Amino acid sequence: MKFTDFKFKSYINDTLEAIGFTQPTEVQEKLIPIVLSGRDLIGESKTGSGKTHTFLLPILQSIDPEKAEVQAVITAPSRELATQIYHAAQEFTKFNPALRISNYVGGTDKARQIKKLEQNQPHLVIGTPGRIHDLIGSNALLVHTAHTFVVDEADMTLDMGFLTDVDRIASSFGKHVQMLVFSATIPQKLQPFLKKYLHHPLMEKIANHAVIADTIENWLLSTKGVSRNELLLKITKIINPYMCMIFANTKDRVDEIHQFLSSNGLKIAKIHGDIPPRERKRIMNSIKNLDYQYVVATDIAARGIDIEGVSHIINDEIPKDLTFFVHRVGRSGRNGLIGTAITLYAPSDDAAIREIEKMNVTFEPKAIKNGEIVASYDRDRRENRTKKQDELSTTTRGALAKAKKRKHVKPGYKRAIKWAVEEENKQKRRAARNKNNRKKRESKKQTF
Structure with a gap:
């Protein structure tokens, strides 16, 4: 399968070609059609599987640049991850300059962001939960018009204590917003949030054929x-x-x-x-x-x-x-x-x-x-060696231990110990053969 099979807008295909993306990954091939259909989705996949473009491409497909309003919001739990998603999205503005994409993260100039929002709203919002919630609370960022909300790295969002902010952001949308939650794992503590905001979501877990890359x-x-x-x-x-x-x-x-x-x-x-x-x-x-x-x-x-x-x-x-x-x-x-x-x-x-x-x-x-x-x-070499010794009887193991500790032993003592070990092993093999022969005889009797 190729990306062109998804029938994306021409500027999306041009960008994908320019950045060298020709074939979708497993997660992209499976989940992009679901996201395009408008269904709520919980996508569980390993890191590095290509899930950023799994949600980014359908979002860009749905954005109408002529509408001067927020149409999609993406949250990420760290500044670095949010910025990384932002840079991936920015690639597409080279072939469609009308797209307005903004990155809102902590540690940046909030007053300047508010002033810029007074002039126009971005089509796509990407950022950390805390800063996005702050801008919404200041009535600067108007997200009620958005049709898609993505929570990326949901388990990490939970672990870092940002789920409350995400919850507040989610409550700012209309009833018909599409919710997409992506995560490496879906912990139990995330379930209340999922039940609260997602409507009959499709749950897709992309199996890890190899947890760690073969390379x-x-x-x-x-x-x-x-x-x-x-x-x-x-x-x-x-x-x-x-x-x-x-x-x-x-x-x-x-x-x-x-x-x-x-x-x-x-x-x-x-x-x-x-x-x-x-x-x-x-x-x-x-x-x-x-x-x-x-x-x-x-x-x-x-x-x-x-x-x-x-x-x-x-x-x-x-x-x-x-x-x-x-x-x-x-x-x-x-x-x-x-x-x-x-x-x-x-x-x-x-x-x-x-x-x-x-x-x-x-x-x-x-x-x-x-x-x-x-x-x-x-x-495990010590454990394996111990297991072999455990197969011997207590008496024989004790004799072996004593032989190792003694500096001086009687002539032939070690030879006798060796013979005892061999004899014990012979007896075990003989007992196993006899047991097997008895089973065969009993099996024949039942047949007749």
Whole structure:
């Protein structure tokens, strides 16, 4: 299937061709016709699946530039994500200059935005819930005319405490507004909002054939007995990435990593919630200009921020919410490019790693030797060895343990132990054969 099969307006097709979009992704192919039909929709899909254009293209198709009113509103939980959607939408104004698209996020000049709104209303509103709600409350932004409302990254919106603002925005629309909710997951706490505003929504979950792209290698590096900062420094000296994102669980840890690696000569930027909006905007522009080779960030950057050319991901820690592991690693290996995700782990992380493995993620154990990252042993080797010993009787295991502890043993003692182990295994095999033969005989008797 091609984008031209959707019969979009000519300026949309011209823009798609100009930006190199020819074939829709799975989520786009499945959901765009639903959005075009006008139905309310709950779309659940993984990060990087192309859902931005899934709702953006039908919205642009429905906008009438001759109407000087708001026709669609899109909310996103972070400034960076909202700005990213805004830039994607702005691409289409090159072939249709009559389109008015505005981005309203916190940390920008609210008074100036209000003054501009007094002159004219945008056709498409994109922004963070707090700022959009403020502008509506000031009677500057008139959204009652909108026919479409999109809540992007709904689970993240909930986690960051913005659902109340989204609720208030939703109450500003008319009864017949189309509601589109997109999210990587649909948590239970989101259900009251969905029931309140969506009318007979179609729920579509795009199955993850591979949670992590096939082009990404997932490496595990143990931190046992090693300073995490020193280990990070060693890794950076080995991998020489095109662009590497390092993820930490807290703002303080981001600051610590940034300070340590900066002091060791690395060009590294940091992103987290305490950095002022203007500074974050400057940092993002510098990252896009490749002024930095490394970016250290909290999980807020794992959702929505699209940094091109990320070749490596380093998880300084496994995230508390394991779903963020996918979002972190998903920053790499995009558009078929090869990526490497390196996860640092301690023995206490074993249960979390097993949970991630249940998500069809395969880890490769690695270690640093002689300035190189090399294949290492399976972290389960001790458990597997224990299982083999558990197959022996208590008496034999005890004898083996004593033999290992004794410095001096009688001649032939170890040979006797070895013979005992072999004899025990023979008896087990013999018992298994006899049991199998009995089953066969009983089966024959029943037949006759």
